[in-house]
Structure formats: structure tokens, C-alpha cells
Amino acid sequence: MRESAAERHERLLELVRERGSARVSDLAALLGVSPVTARRDVELLAGEGRLDRVHGSVSWPGRPPAAATGAPSAAGGHGPVLGLLAPSSTYYFAEVIRGAHEAAARAGSRLILRISDYRPEEDRMRTEGLLAAGAEGLLIAPGWRAPGDPAEHGEWITGLPVPAVLLERRATPGSALDGMDRVASDHGHGALLAVRHLMDLGHGTPLLVARADSPTALAVRTGYTDALGALGLRAPRDVIDSVPAEQRPEEFEAAVRALHEAVVSGTASAALVHNDVDAIQMVQRLAELGVRVPDDLALIAYDDEVAALADIPLTAVAPPKREVGREATRLLVERLTDRHGADEPQRHLSLLPRLRVRDSCGARRASGGAAGTGAERADADRNSF
Template identity: 45%
Template structure:
């Protein structure tokens, strides 16, 4: 087997020297070998000082000023920053804790995976299914199996930690980025890097569009989720800024959480009453699946959509698949995952090079897609 390995690595070295640089994934396809095999070759060749690797790309070393042999690390003076740069992200393992890999988080995980693999690292996932305490269990499990850093979506019901909740996230022994979660100033988790969708802006975009269509009284229908608090904030701010008439208040509910069927029935009753008695002519409904289920029931009770009630949904997962495609606000889910992964990999590389940049809080603006 050894002659074959030597021949393969010699071929890689020749191609890199001829071209200057090459992407690992593309080179693997050209050579007819798996990316995993090529990454092992690249690690060995980089360790011997034959090539330089960084962010899924390999390149030749700098030419000697005299035009002779290519220089190896023994010939080049490098500091800590150079060492970190050469290591790049190759070989790193990124752990990702998410509630699910379905619906909303399918695209978040996909974006993270693409970004991680593009830089030669590997993504491993732990699922919590929104179970209390499971996020910490999964984080500990991923760390025990060798994760160098964590992308973390804790099971915070309001999207941010409640009283006495979540301090453990700031005590993790590896760099950690919060994904689609946030912590208020003063909370230990506020010191973590984070990437999230700006759901408040998404709600405001929907209200502004409906206002431009002439609607003066707009309702928000959303069950309690980690997204709903930010939606209410953005919705209320847009209504006030645009000088719109407030929709009827939601009926008071008890302190005990409602079962799913009860919550759905309450939303249906609210919207019917808001149209019939409250002068509401448009609504932002979170989520797509709720909207698709609500619309035929609204129509069965005499509320025509869109004649009596114009609807925009939030999430844009299946809005286009409704019998009449629905306009929807789409958070940049895939980009959230990609940006969070990139932020974490940058943090790991900086740490390896002895650098420590400022923490970052990045909010990505959702997009409104209008469908006729």
C-alpha cells in the first residue's frame, strides 16, 4: 500500500505546485479519491512541510527568493500566528446541539455542515427534542467524544434564558456560539458569540408590507415558541411606528400551558372574532403549518381568505405549498448555520494562533417573499 500512497501524494504535490493552490473537495474528485482520504494525505504532507493548508484549500509554499527549492517550515521563521494559520480548520470537530434536524432547523444544520466541511472540519450533531436539561447532556456528550467547539441552541422556551437558567453555557471548556438564541445583557451567556435571525425585524417587514397594501388593523397569531417573543416585539413596534390601529387583545389565559389542540382552537376563535368584531383585515400567522391548517377552518366559519383576511405566514417552510401559495417571511436559516459555524471556526483558529478577538453578536435579517 505504501508505494500507492507515495504516488498519490506525489501527484497531489505536483498539481499544487503547478497551480499554486487547489480546493480539497475539487482535487479529490479530480483524482478519483474520497475527500477523507485526501484530507489524510494533506495532513501528512502539511506536517512534512510540503504544502500549506487553510480553510479547505491547499497551496504550495513560498518560493525561495533565489528561485531554488521550495522552502519548508524549517527554512521559514514563523510565529504563533503563522502556526495557527497553517493548521487552519482541517481536522477540527465541531459539535452542534439542536432541538431537531427537521422543519426550521433542517436548513440551519445544513448551512453549518456545508461551512464546516468546506474548511476541512467535521460536524457532529446532538438532538434534544426540546427535553428539559437535554441540551446540557448532549453538549457534555459531544465534548466527551472530542468536539473542539460547540454550536449551541439551548432549550430556552422564550429564546433567551429564564431566571436561574443557562449560566452553564458560559462555563463550557471550548469556544461556543449560540445559534438562534440570545441572552440579555448581564447574563453570563451574553458573553458568548451568537448568530440569530432578527425575528423582530421579520415581523415588522410583514406589518409594513400589509400597511402598504392599505390594511389599517393587523393581527398577530402565534403560539408560544422561542420565536414568538421577538415576533411580538417587532410587530408592536411596527404598528406603533406606522400609526396603525391596534388589533383586539388576546383573551386572558390561565397560567397552565395549553395543549396543542386547545392553543389552535384559541387562535381560530381569536381570528374569527378579530375579523367579525374587531375590524381586522390582515394577519401575520406563525407558523406556515398553523396557517395552512387555520385557513380552511376560517373559511368554514365565514372568514374568506384573502378577501376578508389577508395572510402572511412566518418561517416560509411550506407556505408555497398551500393550495393558494402564501406570502411569507423567511428567516435566513441556512445562512445562520453557516455564519455560526464560520464564526466558531475563526474563533478556534484565533485561539490556536494565540489571538483573541472581540465577541460578536450577529443578527441576520429575514426576507419577505410576496406570492400572488
């Protein structure tokens, strides 16, 4: 089977970690790839803060180049070795990883990364690799996709031989996993912020357009239903199922058409769309069909990874991704280093998303170009992280 880019990045990181530093040309030979590919991989990983790059060489963050010759490392010498299992190193989880890396560096710890590429059946093997590499504690973000994945692919986590913290994942109430430490964004609160903001702008109950292929997507769907219940609202129609346009173009077009029909029929004038990429592509396609954002449709995206880069900058719910990584790492380090840490009660820490108001919801136009009404700014201030 052909090696994926994520797997190659993982091998590259392991090579640099073992050596302390290495030339890009040497990495290309060791990985069996062209120098151009190795250089591109290094630039990506350095941009994510997972490697330091200087004059044709790379080094493990915080470690001097001398580490390659066996000299002792100044960083990571007095803190525990931490392992991080993530489903991806890009998009949403790039910021989570960056936050974990920052907190580990502050604690003098070394962070080792494994990527599951959203294949939950491989999570256990990847975690065993982290333990074999010396991880004394684990940050676990399983590659779950479907609602049944925690039960089918997650119970092994409770039997780990070292302290572990669930990262951006919630377990079924009452399950063994639910008794573990965890740090996660409160996506239900994020959905509530979006619905309330659109209602405050004078719209009827907004529609939800969402994927169903990740824990975040499922949490946004649940949060939307809960938000409507809390506000005493009824959905104008069923949730419109979204899918990746490049992988399933016909189904994506069907979602666009359903949203278009809801707008032109007067069923809805506002929508929350998960995620940013889908939202940007939908805005473009809706414009081709004669529906303009925000004139005909006020829209809020969920994730805020690339929302600000759209032709019409998208108002977006921004989960505190980097802070999730930081807080989970701090909690894990405390468990490992505080002599009372192991005896403390387990913790479930929920961090609140914030709403970033831009053009796509129409709030700036309504307020004469300011950053939103007083109520909107209060929401943002109240939920900053």
C-alpha cells in the same frame, strides 16, 4: 423510556461517523430496528445533507467509503472538530443544520450533532457528549421554550472549556450569556416587514396570531409590538394565542374563532400568523367558517418552511436559517484557527429575514399577477441574504 426518532437518528449518525461508512442492513442490526425503519431514517438524514448514500450503504459526508476500513479521510483532516447542539433536526432547524454542515465542509472540519428535542434540562448532558466525542468548538442552540429558560437552563454555557457560539438564540441583556458570540435571525425586523407590507396594501393595523412556545415565537411577539410602536400604530386587539392543532385542538379552534370574529366584526382585515403550519390550518378552517383568504383576510405567515405548499400559497417572512448556520460556523472556525481569533471582540451578528410575496396577502391580485409592487420588491431585495 422508549427511544425517540431524534435519539435514534443521533445514534445512527454516530455509528456512521465512527465507521466512516456502513451498510443500511448493518445499521438496522446495530440500532435494533427493522431494515425498513433504518432505510427510512437514512433517506431522511441523506435528504438533509447529513449523510451520503450510495447503493445500500451510507457514509459520513465528504468521507470516502474506504474510511470504514481505517483509511485516512480526505475531508475533516485539517480542520477542527465542531459540535452542534440543536433542539430539533426537522422543520426550522433542518436548514440551520444544513448551513452549518456546508460551512464546516468548506473549512475541512467535521461536524458532530446532538439533538435535545426541546428539553432544555438535557442540553448540558448533550453538550458534554459532544465534548466527549472530540468537539473542539461548539455551536449551541439550546432547547429553550419559556422566557425563564435562559436563566434556569443556560448559565452553564458560559463555563464551557472550548469556544462556543450561540445559534438562533438571544440572551438577556446584561447576563453572562449576553457576552458570548452569537448569530441569530432578526425576528423583530421580520415582524416589521410583515406589518409594513400589509399596511402598504391598504389594510388597517394587522392582528398577530402567534405561539408562545419557542424563542422564535416570543421574538415575533416582541417584534410585532416594537413594529407597531415604530409605525405609530395600536393593535386592534390582544395577540391571539395559537397552539399546535394536533396536540391541543380545542385551544386551536378557539384561536380560529377569535380570528374569525375579528374579521367578521370589521376589527381587522389582515393578520400575521406564526407559524406556517398553524397558518395553513387556520386558512382551511376559516374557509369552512366563510372567511376567505385573501378576499376577506390578507394573511402573512412566519417561518416560510411550508408556506408555499398551501392551497393558497402563503406570503411569508423567511428567516435566513441556512445563512445563520453558515455564519455561526465560520465565526467558530475563525475563533479556533485564526491565531488572533481568540483575542478579537465577541460578536453579535443579526441576519435580516426577507419577505416572500405570494397569494395570501392579495398583493399579486392587486398588481395584476406580478410579483408585487415596486415597494414590495424593494423590501425583498433590500433584505435578501
